[in-house]
Amino acid sequence: MTLRRISNSLVTRLILFGIALVIAGAVGRYFLLAKFIREDLTAVVSAQQLALAEAVARDVDYKIVDRRRLLDRLAMTLPTALLQQPEKLQAWLAERYQLNPVFSLGLVVADTDGKIIADFPRLAGRRGSSIAQSPDFQRARSGKAGIGKPQIGPFSGQAVLPMGVPLTDSRGTVQAVLIGITALATPDFLDRIAQGRIGETGGFLLVSPRDRLFVAAGDPGLVLKPTPADGVNPLHDRAMNGFRGSGVTTNAKGVEELSAIVGVPSTGWFVVARLPTAEAFSPVERVRGLVIRHSFTAIAIVLFVAGFFIRWMLRPLHHAANLADRMTHGEIPLEPLPIVRNDEVGHFTQAFNQLLAKLSNSQAELERMAHHDALTGLPNRTLLADRMQQGLARAQRNHTRIALLFLDLDGFKPINDRLGHGAGDLALQEIARRLSGVIRQCDTLARIGGDEFVLLVTDLADPAEEGVARLAKKCIAIVSAPLQLENTACTLGVSIGIALSDGSTNPDQILIAADKAMYEAKKNGRGGYVIATDAASLTNRG
C-alpha cells in the first residue's frame, strides 16, 4: 500500500479524526477542568486559611489582652508608698511574678526620670539603668498604657515585647511606670505562630504594621525583621493598609502563595496564614497529569481498537469494491455483490446491485435491439447472418441441408400509397405474425428489408426440395389470406426464392442465390416460388 493510498484511506482519516477529537477533548479538559478545580480549591482553601488565621489571631489577642489586664491590675494594686522602698518594691514584684509569671523577662518599675528602681527577676545591669529614651517608657510616663515595639531587649539580648502602664497616685499624677516584658519565644505565647504548620510547606506570620516588622514567624530568621518594601508583595501591601481577607500573591522570595489575613484587635497586628499554591493546588496538577495520561490511553484505544473496528466495518465495502473492479476488468461475470450487513455499506451495495441490474437490463435491451427488427420484433439481418453461420456449420457437421427462403411481398407498395405508412406497418406486423405461425421452433424468420423476409430452415429431411416446396406454398397461402386494414379489405402476395445448401457455402452466397431465385419468381408472375437451380454451383463455390 503506497503512502498516498494510506493518506487517502477513509480508515486513516477516521482514525485521525478520532485522535483529533481525543486531543481536542483533552485540551479542553486540561484547561477547563484545571480552571474549575483551581477556582473551587481557591474558595475552599481560602476559607480554611481564614479559619486557621482567625483561630491563631484570637489566641494571640487573648494572650496580649491577658497580659495587659494583669499589668493594669498590678498597677492598680501596687501601693505607691513602696516606690520609696526599693527592697520592698522588689519583694512585691517577686511575689506577683511568682504568682503569674506571664511576663517571662520580668516586671520592671522605673521612676519618672526613667531610672529602673526595681525589677524581678533580676537581670544583670537592669536595676539602676535608665530607660528614659525608650518610647514605651515615655508613653507610659505621659499617662498612657500601651504595648511597645517588639525589639531585642537591652538586658536579656532576647526578642521581647514590652508593655507599659503608668503608676499614678490618688490624684492621677504619674509616680512611676510599670513595665512587663515578655520574651517573644516564651512558651505558650506566640508558639502557635512559630510552630504552626499549614500543610507541608505553609505556615503563619505575625506582622506589626505600625512597626513594619515581623513579630513572629514559622521561619525564626524572620522574627523582628522588617516587612518587605512596598511593591514587592501586592497582597502584603494591601494588608499593611488595612485589608483583611484572602488572596493569591507572590511573596518576596518569588513563591506564589494563597494567604489569609486576619487582624489582632488588641495590637493592630495581623496574622497571615499562608500556603504555597504549588501545594494548595496540587490536585490541579494531578488532574492535569491524569488528563494527559488518559489522553494517551484514549489515543491508543482509537489507534488499536477503533482502527480494527473501522477496518472491520468497512471490510465489506473494500470487498465489494474489489469484486466490482474484477467485474469491470472482465475477470468475473457481472453479478450482484453480496450484502453482508444491513448498514450504510449494505445499503450502498444494494444500490450498486440495483444499478447493475438496470445496466444489465439496458444492455440486454440494446442487445435485443441490435439483433431484432423494431417493427415486427423478428430477428434482423445481423442475427440472421449469425443463425445462418450456425445452421451451415451444423449442416456440414451433420450432413444435412439447410434452406433459405427469400420472401418479397407482392403488392405492398399500393397499401402504403393507399392507406398510409401506418397501415403498411400493420400489414408487415400481421405478415410477420402469420409467418411465425408456420415455422418450427428451430427455424429463423427474419425481416431484412422493407417488405423482405427471410426464412432459414435447418436440419431438412430428404428429399429437401419437396419439404421446402411445401413450406413455400404454405407461406404463399398464409400471406395471401385477406387482410383487414383501416376497415379496408386488402390482399397481399409473396414471391419466394429458395436456395439450399449442404453447409459448404458461405451465408452471402446462399442469400444471393435465394434473392436471385426470388427475382425469378417475380418474373414468373409473382405469388409463386423458385428453387435455385445452381445448387451444385452453390455447393461447390467456395
Ligand SMILES: Nc1nc2c(ncn2[C@@H]2O[C@H](COP(=O)(O)OP(=O)(O)OP(=O)(O)O)[C@@H](O)[C@H]2O)c(=O)[nH]1
Ligand atoms: N409501411 C412501411 N413501408 C415500408 C417499410 N419499409 C419499406 N417500405 C415500403 O415498402 C415498399 C416496398 O416497395 P416494393 O417492393 O416495390 O413494393 P411492392 O408493391 O410489393 O412491389 P414488388 O415487390 O415489386 O412486388 C416501398 O414503398 C417502401 O417505401 C416499412 O417499414 N413500413
